[in-house]
Amino acid sequence: MGATGVLGAAGLVGVAVPFIQSMEPSAAVKAAGAAIDVDISKLEPGQLLTVSWRGRPIWILRRTRSQLKTLEDPGLIKRLRDPQSREPQQFSNVVVNTWRSIKPEHLVLVGICTHLGCVPTYRPDIAPPDLGPHWLGGFFCPCHGSRYDLAGRVYKDVPAPLNLPVPPYHYVSSTIIRVGEAEGGKETNWSPIAW
Secondary structure (H helix, E strand, O other): OHHHHHHHHHHHHHHHHHHHHOOOOOHHHHHHOOOEEEEOOOOOOOOEEEEEEOOEEEEEEEOOHHHHHHOOOHHHHHOEOOOOOOOOOEOOHHHOOOOOOOOOOEEEEEOOOOOOOOOOEEEOOOOOOOOOOOOOOEEEOOOOOOEEOOOOOEEOOOOOOOOOOEOOEEEOOOOEEEEOEOHHHOEOOOOOOOO
């Protein structure tokens, strides 16, 4: 009876181990969520770069001095729903500032509208006829008309309820941004409300 019990337990372990291992994410799944390094050395002022991380578009915008100046415009701030970034749409308090970025010049965002998941367009032009005289540049979602400023902060009275998410990132060097992990190589279990 003892030998039968030992053999039965060994058989159970032999079946359980592969079964449990099959529930772990595959190498492809792990790689899809891995951090990515983005070279920003050729990014010109005012230019938007789009890369993919976790199957989502990640925008890296090199803002001009004039674009940065618009972010502090009192008229703009009055038209924003969450200008102080109080909703948890960013990975850390290090990016809870006017620019919603580690360094003011470079903005890193998930390029998906927080309304229904469309991809907004980058509209850096000021006061175009289709967006009106108060438009200071930003992101416009053509699906349902949501608007975001050049820091990804959502306007009031649009369908989108939240600012665009700021994913975990840090600077590896002055020209390389690592998207997908925070400073010091810490992995971040990042889960904004709209993802």
